[in-house]
Amino acid sequence: MIIPSRYRREIPGTQPDLLHAPYVSTVLRSPQRPLVPLEHSLSELTGSVYGHELVGPNDHDLTAQHAGQPLGQRITVYGRVQDENGHAVPETLIELWQANSAGRYIHKNDQRDVPLDPNFTGTGRTLTDKNGFYRFVTIRPGAYPWRNHYNAWRPAHIHFSLLGPSFLSRLVTQMYFPGDPLLPLDPIFNSIPDEKARNRLISHYTPEFDTPGQALSYRFDITLRGPLETPMEV
Amino acid sequence: MPIPTSSQTVGPFFHDCLIREGENILVRASEHSQGIRIVGRVLDGAGEPVTDALLELWQAGPDGVYPGYDAAGNRSTATADFCGFGRAATDAEGKYLFETLKPGRVPAAEGGLQAPHINVAVMARGMLKRLVTRIYFDDEPATLNDPVLARVPGRQARASLIAQRQDDATVPSYCFDVVLQGENETVFFDV
Numbered sequence: 001m002i003i004p005s006r007y008r009r010e011i012p013g014t015q016p017d018l019l020h021a022p023y024v025s026t027v028l029r030s031p032q033r034p035l036v037p038l039e040h041s042l043s044e045l046t047g048s049v050y051g052h053e054l055v056g057p058n059d060h061d062l063t064a065q066h067a068g069q070p071l072g073q074r075i076t077v078y079g080r081v082q083d084e085n086g087h088a089v090p091e092t093l094i095e096l097w098q099a100n101s102a103g104r105y106i107h108k109n110d111q112r113d114v115p116l117d118p119n120f121t122g123t124g125r126t127l128t129d130k131n132g133f134y135r136f137v138t139i140r141p142g143a144y145p146w147r148n149h150y151n152a153w154r155p156a157h158i159h160f161s162l163l164g165p166s167f168l169s170r171l172v173t174q175m176y177f178p179g180d181p182l183l184p185l186d187p188i189f190n191s192i193p194d195e196k197a198r199n200r201l202i203s204h205y206t207p208e209f210d211t212p213g214q215a216l217s218y219r220f221d222i223t224l225r226g227p228l229e230t231p232m233e234v
Numbered sequence: 235m236p237i238p239t240s241s242q243t244v245g246p247f248f249h250d251c252l253i254r255e256g257e258n259i260l261v262r263a264s265e266h267s268q269g270i271r272i273v274g275r276v277l278d279g280a281g282e283p284v285t286d287a288l289l290e291l292w293q294a295g296p297d298g299v300y301p302g303y304d305a306a307g308n309r310s311t312a313t314a315d316f317c318g319f320g321r322a323a324t325d326a327e328g329k330y331l332f333e334t335l336k337p338g339r340v341p342a343a344e345g346g347l348q349a350p351h352i353n354v355a356v357m358a359r360g361m362l363k364r365l366v367t368r369i370y371f372d373d374e375p376a377t378l379n380d381p382v383l384a385r386v387p388g389r390q391a392r393a394s395l396i397a398q399r400q401d402d403a404t405v406p407s408y409c410f411d412v413v414l415q416g417e418n419e420t421v422f423f424d425v
Contacts, residue, residue: 014237016362023243025360028279029414035424036386037342038366042307043353044425046300048292048319054254086236097251107247109286123251148255159245161252167353168425170364174242192240192361201240223236 006040007168007227008084016191023187024148047166051093052127060126062098062138070120072101072139074215077158077175077203081132088132089169095161096124096136103142104157112144114157137215143182155182155189164224175220176202230234241363249323249356253288258322260291260334261403268296268335271407272369272397275328276356279415283328287358289412291320291332293351298338307341323407336371336406342381349380356412365422369410370396386421394420 018030023116038044063074077096081089099105099122102114106121120139128134143153157174164170176183183189184201192198203218210217244252248318263269276284294300304310322330339347354368370377377383378397386392397408413420 005269011237015240016242018362018365021361023360023362024258026362028282029284029358030279031361031365031415031419031422032279033391033419034423035422036378038423038425040425041343041348041382042300043292043294043351043368044346045302046303046307048317050317052293064383082236084236084269089290091303095251097248099247105385107249110247121250129388140316159242159248159251161248167355170242170290171239172241172357172364173239174245188362191242197237197240199235201242201264222239225238 005228007045007166007225009121013194014197015193018194020187020191022149027177044167047169050163051095051125052091055093055125055127059124060134060136062120062122062124064137065121066119068119070100070139072115072117072120072142074137075140076135076137076209076211076215076217077220078133078135078209079219079221081128081134081162081222081224083164083169083224085226085229087226088128088130088200089164089224090128090130092128092162092164094126094128094134096138096158097184098122098138098141098158099144101139101142103144114142140177147198148187153182153185155186160220160222162222162224169226170223171222171224173222174201177218178202178205198230239354243359243362244288244357246359248288253321253323256321257330257392258330260317260320260332263333266335266417269405270334270351271403271405272332272334272410273407274330274397274410274412276324276330276358276412277328278412281416283324284342284358284414285324285326285328287324287328287356287412288323289324289330290331290355290357291318292353292355293318293334293337294340296335296338298340298347300340323325324389339376344381346381347376348382349376350374351380351382354412356414366425367412367420367422368374368395371399371408371409373399390418391421394418
C-alpha cells in the first residue's frame with residue numbers, strides 16, 4: 001500500500017473552535033496564537049496499529065463484564081466507520097466509556113451522591129470488522145450535573161475514541177441520543193458551529209435492528225479524516 | 235463526500251478506559267543505548283497545572299522508520315519490536331513522563347530530512363479537539379535546520395518545541411512543558 005501524499009484539511013464550521021466561552025473550561029485551555037500550518041509528511045500520514053491485542057471477548061458487551069446485569073435500559077450501539085472517501089475503515093480499534101444509568105462514572109474523581117453499579121464499569125473496546133462495522137452492548141447512560149453554569153446537566157452521552165490508520169485520523173468524540181431535551185442547552189454539543197455537523201453526533205434509533213425483547217438499537221456512524229483522492233479516469 | 239465526524243472533548247473521566255499501566259513506557263530507557271526519558275508539565279493560561287490531560291506520542295525508531303512501515307512509508311508486514319505509540323495522563327501536579335527511544339530522522343514533506351522529533355497530541359477537559367505539537371531535541375544538530383521549525387515564526391515560539399536535555403540524569407532525560415495558553419504558549423500545528 002502506498003500512503004497518500006496528503007489529507008484533506010478541516011472543513012470550516014464542522015469542528016468545534018478551541019475557544020468556546022460558554023464551555024468555561026476552554027477559556028484558559030485554548031491557545032491564543034494561531035496554529036502553525038504543517039505540511040503533511042510521513043510523521044502525520046503514518047499511524048500506529050494500536051491495541052488489537054487489548055480486545056477481550058466481553059469487551060464489546062458492557063453488560064457482561066461482571067457477575068450480574070447492570071441496572072438500566074439495555075441498548076446496542078452500532079454503526080460503520082468510514083473515511084472521507086466513503087471507504088470502510090476495517091479493523092480499527094474503538095474505545096468507549098460512559099456513565100452508569102444513574103449518571104455516575106466509575107472514575108475516582110466522580111464522587112457524586114448517586115450510586116455506582118457493582119455490575120457496570122462503563123468501559124468497552126472493539127475492532128471494526130472488514131466492512132468497517134462495530135457493535136457494542138451497553139446500558140443507556142444517565143445525564144449528570146456539572147459545574148459549568150447554574151443547573152448545568154450534560155445530556156446522556158457515550159465517549160468514543162478511534163485512532164484510524166494515521167496520526168491525522170485520530171478522533172475523540174461523544175455520541176448523543178435523539179430527542180434529548182438537554183442537547184440545545186449543552187455548550188459542549190453546541191460548540192460545533194455547523195448544525196448539520198452537530199446533529200451527526202446524535203445517534204439514530206433503529207427499531208428494525210432491535211433484539212426484540214432484549215435491547216433498543218442506536219446507530220452511530222463515524223467518518224474519520226481521509227486522503228485526497230485523485231478522481232478515477234473514465 | 236462524507237464529512238469527518240466532529241470532535242468533542244475527552245472530558246475528565248477517560249482514565250479507566252484509555253490509560254493502561256505502562257503505555258507511557260514504550261521501552262525501559264535504561265535498557266537501551268538509544269533510551270531516553272521525557273518529562274514535563276501541562277500548564278493552562280493561568281500557569282496552573284492541567285491535572286487531567288492526556289498525551290499521545292507517535293514517533294519513528296532510531297532508524298528513522300515509523301513502526302509498521304518501511305523507510306519509504308509503505309505499510310510493512312515486518313514485525314517491529316518498538317511500537318512508536320504511547321499514552322500518558324498528567325498527575326496531580328500536571329506532570330507526565332515517557333520513556334522511549336530517541337527517534338531518527340524521517341523524510342520531510344518537501345524532500346530532504348526532518349530533524350529527529352516526536353509527534354504529540356494533547357487532549358483534556360476544556361479542549362474541544364486535540365492539539366498537535368512536536369518534541370524536538372536541543373542536543374540534535376539537525377534541529378537547527380529542520381524545515382518545519384524553520385516555518386515557525388519567532389525564536390521563542392521555536393524554542394517551545396525543543397526539549398531541553400537535563401544534566402543530572404542516569405539516562406538521557408529531556409524536559410518538555412506544554413503551555414496551552416499565554417506568554418510562553420507552546421506552538422501548536424494546524425494539521
